[in-house]
Amino acid sequence: MALVSPIKLSDEDKLETLQRLDQFRQWHSLDEKRYCLVCGEIITGREIQVIWGKRENRPLRIICPTEHCNAMPMEWVRPTDEVLIKIAEAERRRIRLTIRAGRATRSLPKRNDTQYDR
Numbered sequence: 001m002a003l004v005s006p007i008k009l010s011d012e013d014k015l016e017t018l019q020r021l022d023q024f025r026q027w028h029s030l031d032e033k034r035y036c037l038v039c040g041e042i043i044t045g046r047e048i049q050v051i052w053g054k055r056e057n058r059p060l061r062i063i064c065p066t067e068h069c070n071a072m073p074m075e076w077v078r079p080t081d082e083v084l085i086k087i088a089e090a091e092r093r094r095i096r097l098t099i100r101a102g103r104a105t106r107s108l109p110k111r112n113d114t115q116y117d118r
């Protein structure tokens with residue numbers, strides 16, 4: 001994929017662009033947050049990148065600021081309590097797995113090979 005360079009816009013223009021290109025959810029301020037379903041990050045309007053699109057009828061695109069994510073507005077949801085709980089749960093599950101993995105490594109039988117040779 002070709003490297004994209006985000007277009008620098010004034011806060012006003014950026015907000016206007018978000019409002020125009022995000023047909024799924026309304027933007028009232030650049031400080032509004034969205035939860036990206038693709039990369040699982042919380043992003044703000046300010047962080048969202050505006051880039052030139054490839055198609056002529058759609059000159060501008062807005063994409064997720066996370067590296068290699070490139071998610072589009074459809075994949076950004078409002079971080080409601082429900083969403084935040086899901087994030088917390090996923091995080092807890094991850095931590096629990098890490099703990100379990102750590103235990104598994106520690107509980108591996110330490111075999112003393114010389115013992116078996118005798």
Ligand SMILES: [Zn+2]
Nearest residue numbers: 036039064069
């Ligand atoms: Zn993303």
